[in-house]
Amino acid sequence: MSAPALSLPHGDGHDHAHGHEDGHGHHGHVTLQYQPGLPLSRGKLIMWLFLSTEIMFFAALLGSYVVLRFGSPVWPLPHHVHLSEPIGAFNTFVLICSSVTIVLALEAARADKAPQAKLWMLLTLLLGTLFLGVKAYEYSAKFSHGIYPWSPRSRVFEKPDLYYGSAVRARLGEPAIIDKLKELDDTPADELTAEHVAARGRLQQIRKLVTNPDQQPFDLAVIADQVMPLPSAGSHGHSSGLNDAFPWLRLPAVIPGGNMWASTYFLLTGFHAIHVGVGLLVFAILLGYRLDHARAGMIENAGLYWHFVDLVWIFLFPLLYLF
Amino acid sequence: MSDHSHSTQPPATHAPVTRPGETTEVHGTVPHAHAAAAPAAHAAGHGGDHGGEHAHGGLGTYLMVFLALCVLTTMSFFTYSSAWPWRDQPQVGWAFMMAVSCTKAMLVVLFFMHVLWEANWKYVLTIPAAMMAVFLALMLVPDVGMRTRMVAQERALYMPRQSDVRLMERAAEAGNAERGGEAH
Numbered sequence: 229m230s231a232p233a234l235s236l237p238h239g240d241g242h243d244h245a246h247g248h249e250d251g252h253g254h255h256g257h258v259t260l261q262y263q264p265g266l267p268l269s270r271g272k273l274i275m276w277l278f279l280s281t282e283i284m285f286f287a288a289l290l291g292s293y294v295v296l297r298f299g300s301p302v303w304p305l306p307h308h309v310h311l312s313e314p315i316g317a318f319n320t321f322v323l324i325c326s327s328v329t330i331v332l333a334l335e336a337a338r339a340d341k342a343p344q345a346k347l348w349m350l351l352t353l354l355l356g357t358l359f360l361g362v363k364a365y366e367y368s369a370k371f372s373h374g375i376y377p378w379s380p381r382s383r384v385f386e387k388p389d390l391y392y393g394s395a396v397r398a399r400l401g402e403p404a405i406i407d408k409l410k411e412l413d414d415t416p417a418d419e420l421t422a423e424h425v426a427a428r429g430r431l432q433q434i435r436k437l438v439t440n441p442d443q444q445p446f447d448l449a450v451i452a453d454q455v456m457p458l459p460s461a462g463s464h465g466h467s468s469g470l471n472d473a474f475p476w477l478r479l480p481a482v483i484p485g486g487n488m489w490a491s492t493y494f495l496l497t498g499f500h501a502i503h504v505g506v507g508l509l510v511f512a513i514l515l516g517y518r519l520d521h522a523r524a525g526m527i528e529n530a531g532l533y534w535h536f537v538d539l540v541w542i543f544l545f546p547l548l549y550l551f
Numbered sequence: 552m553s554d555h556s557h558s559t560q561p562p563a564t565h566a567p568v569t570r571p572g573e574t575t576e577v578h579g580t581v582p583h584a585h586a587a588a589a590p591a592a593h594a595a596g597h598g599g600d601h602g603g604e605h606a607h608g609g610l611g612t613y614l615m616v617f618l619a620l621c622v623l624t625t626m627s628f629f630t631y632s633s634a635w636p637w638r639d640q641p642q643v644g645w646a647f648m649m650a651v652s653c654t655k656a657m658l659v660v661l662f663f664m665h666v667l668w669e670a671n672w673k674y675v676l677t678i679p680a681a682m683m684a685v686f687l688a689l690m691l692v693p694d695v696g697m698r699t700r701m702v703a704q705e706r707a708l709y710m711p712r713q714s715d716v717r718l719m720e721r722a723a724e725a726g727n728a729e730r731g732g733e734a735h
Contacts, residue, residue, distance in 0.1 A: 453719060535664045
């Protein structure tokens with residue numbers, strides 16, 4: 229602790245610094261004294277300043293979400309957009325666990341127990357990866373229902389109007405789909421399950437209605453409901469429409485308010501997932517070091533960042549899944 | 552701060568901003584190496600930090616906080632269950648969930664981020680950021696009220712209405728009856 233190379237001059241600092249260099253010459257250059265303005269290490273100060281900007285970043289994102297959410301004429305219920313609340317709660321639990329493990333990694337490093345610290349750090353990395361894995365599964369469930377954050381791929385329509393009807397008609401008229409439909413029509417009934425036979429009957433009815441222009445008037449809401457009914461509460465996001473019976477069909481679906489919901493959901497969770505990914509990268513790098521007392525500062529800073537990521541999810545989970 | 556860096560008595564300048572445990576350590580270091588002001592600063596930056604914080608926290612505290620966080624998560628998840636008494640008034644659930652989230656956030660910040668045991672610099676960094684965040688959110692409030700008052704004709708054309716939701720719900724009722732009837 230009392231390294232003479234770091235000692236402060238008594239009189240005029242400048243002269244002494246030169247004399248100091250001659251006298252000891254530990255590093256072969258002038259050693260200047262650094263005094264922090266705040267009594268904490270520079271790394272930690274920078275991390276807190278960075279987190280301050282992050283607080284504002286996510287406050288703006290969450291604020292925009294609230295504006296869009298409560299300023300929209302229609303907002304879908306969580307089960308309408310195939311969100312599963314238990315999965316979200318599970319992910320919350322995973323992040324809380326990872327917050328505990330990174331704190332324990334820091335404690336172990338401070339106590340100079342490097343192998344133990346590495347174990348906790350590894351566990352944190354695994355929990356973070358589990359979080360991202362669950363998130364990816366959730367994203368794929370949205371994609372499979374045609375919910376995308378951008379327009380050319382999204383199959384979500386806001387209401388069952390003429391635009392929706394013409395989109396269904398256009399999809400049924402695509403050459404690849406015509407072949408598939410013909411194949412389905414030619415399949416003997418005993419090769420299909422009872423549900424598939426029933427679904428095929430409903431699909432044939434819809435094709436007759438939509439593709440023939442000189443038909444009796446029909447309700448587009450009924451078509452939309454057959455394609456993908458709005459899942460009821462407690463169904464955990466599963467629906468029993470034609471799109472679910474025949475996944476290759478991928479007909480346009482109606483979710484009132486679904487597009488605005490998708491934009492905010494993917495933006496908020498996407499930015500959060502990027503933050504999780506950065507945290508995992510930091511942990512992976514730290515795992516390459518010996519996590520002893522000397523690295524405690526690094527682990528503390530990584531931990532501060534990780535707790536912030538947890539903090540954001542604490543607000544995202546109720547806002548996105550339970551509101 | 553610049554005049555401080557020329558001072559020969561840094562422990563005195565340090566004393567008001569460090570917490571009690573740290574100050575004693577700094578004072579304890581000085582008599583051994585009177586000329587060593589820098590080692591004192593060094594101790595405050597690393598060793599002092601470490602020594603002070605290690606006395607707090609501990610496995611027991613962290614496990615208690617973890618349990619509290621789990622219970623709070625279950626509490627906000629409870630609003631989703633059918634046993635929640637205010638299902639017809641979502642605002643009650645929203646207020647409840649935000650209160651629970653703020654409590655969880657406080658627990659994480661105070662214990663996991665060690666802010667409870669930090670010196671007074673924590674106010675310098677967190678209060679301005681919190682004020683900016685609140686101000687940012689408040690600036691958006693007028694938009695909540697104004698957003699749907701004026702819309703472009705094109706947007707009005709594509710915008711869903713509550714009547715569209717009712718239309719879908721009515722179709723779902725009829726459709727479920729049909730699908731349910733076929734399944735049996």
